[in-house]
Amino acid sequence: MRLNIEGLACRRGERVLFDGLSFAAEAGDAVVVTGPNGAGKTSLIRLIAGLTPPQAGAVVVDGAPLARESLHLIGHLDAVKGALTVKENLAFSRALLGGRIAGETALEALGLAALSELPARVLSAGQKRRLALARLLVAERPLWLLDEPTASLDADGQARLAAIVAAHRAKNGIVVAATHAALDFPGAREVRLGGAPA
Secondary structure, eight states, X not given: OEEEEEEEEEEETTEEEEEEEEEEEETTOEEEEEOSTXXXXXXXXXXXXXXXXXXXXXXXXXXXXXXXXXXXXXXSSOOOOTTSBHHHHHHHHHHXXXXXXXXXXXXXXTTOGGGTTSBGGGSOHHHHHHHHHHHHXXXXXXXXXEESTTTTOOHHHHHHHHHHHHHHHHTTOEEEEEOSSOOOOTTOEEEEOOOOOO
């Protein structure tokens, strides 16, 4: 798999966030998108995911437009259903995504197995973030798009994130992560967006 970002431009209202942005990522690569608040990091993730059309340019995978079925998007909001248990949240995601990997395996990887029967509404912010990240593991998709993936995570949660990202890359997956925090993704390439702080 090869992801090509070709001359992307993004406008928010009257302001151009970025223009002529190009980079590529091969199987096993990680790209870390950095920049100040308002520079367009989340907008770039949304453009790659196909949720927002670019002002110009294209997102291409292996010479064709990116199919949404080939990606996972974890936004900066966790999208956890508070009325469902931890286990039910993951089962819902697995069914929605057509996943084949057991939710228990994903919960164990993110350190949530002991909490599986609790309603998600009682989880801390960091635990909800771990549950959101567990969705990456129930259905295999080659491209992971992560917006502020370490938000609310403690040191153990950050280490678990680094471990699942490393395993994904070892299986030729690609990760594009927008962040303000340092990420433990060895060999990752940085794409820095400019712009004035919001």
